[in-house]
Amino acid sequence: MSDSGLPDDPDGDRTSDPSPADDGAESRNPLEEAADATLASRAMDGDTHAFEVLARRHGPLMRVYSAKLLNSDIESDDVVQEAFLTGWRQIDQLDSPAHVRNWMMRIVTRKAIDRIRVRRTHDDIDDWDPPAPAETSPERVVIARLQMDAVWDALDKLPSDQRRCWLLRETAGYSYQEIGDSLGLPLSTVRGLLSRARRFLLTEMEAWR
Known part of the structure; x- marks a missing residue:
């Protein structure tokens, strides 16, 4: 290693x-x-x-x-x-x-x-x-693990640009501008992609709310 x-x-x-x-x-x-x-x-x-x-x-x-x-x-x-x-x-x-x-x-x-x-x-x-x-x-950690599996399954269903925008925003803490710079996308496109990704994930994760 x-x-x-x-x-x-x-x-x-x-x-x-x-x-x-x-x-x-x-x-x-x-x-x-x-x-x-x-x-x-x-x-x-x-x-x-x-x-x-x-x-x-x-x-x-x-x-x-x-x-x-x-x-x-x-x-x-x-x-x-x-x-x-x-x-x-x-x-x-x-x-x-x-x-x-x-x-x-x-x-x-x-x-x-x-x-x-x-x-x-x-x-x-x-x-x-x-x-x-x-x-x-331990109970909360197990629940978090199961929920994370569900999140990954939902993320896999997203179009690649939506998935990348969501991951950069929600896991890496990128600003909208930083996401646009990283992916070569206009700011308005980033906002739209994030909005659609969030709506989809909210629907997919309804059972965990």
């Missing part, structure tokens, strides 16, 4: 072994545009570059989500790195490459739950066991 939290290549003779001298820049460009399913399939075959792209693509969202569960940015970084390690080691257990994002989110959720349990154990002094805060109780 490198300092960035991405897995080191366990077999030094693999051509995918990343190094500054690697002249495979041309081969990395298509990976950045590849679908999650393609990247996951390649990662299952031992391609570390493909897994690194997945980690870069979904890592920010994993950090935002785990930080909300843990109420700690520092712990969130640790949890996401642990999730990357587990994901790399268990990538062969992935049932459907197309669902790799949900799979990785479930891993980071389990890691966050484990961290919350450790906190509670360390906080138990002289057999004093106060109830966990409502927002970090």
Whole structure:
């Protein structure tokens, strides 16, 4: 595992072994545009570059989500790195490459739950066991996990521009102007895309309200 939290290549003779001298820049460009399913399939075959792209693509969202569960940015970084390690080691257990994002989110959720349990154990002094805060109780965390799965399923149904706008706004905190600059879209288009995405997600998530 490198300092960035991405897995080191366990077999030094693999051509995918990343190094500054690697002249495979041309081969990395298509990976950045590849679908999650393609990247996951390649990662299952031992391609570390493909897994690194997945980690870069979904890592920010994993950090935002785990930080909300843990109420700690520092712990969130640790949890996401642990999730990357587990994901790399268990990538062969992935049932459907197309669902790799949900799979990785479930891993980071389990890691966050484990961290919350450790906190509670360390906080138990002289057999004093106060109830966990409502927002970090195991029951609430499980509900949050199920709700997150439902959100991802709903997001997958959105057109790509709506999904990107929503993710940049709601998970990364981008302003409308920053979203437009990032995606090369007029401000009025960003507003329209976000409005349609929110209406759709409100309908899809009605059962969770």
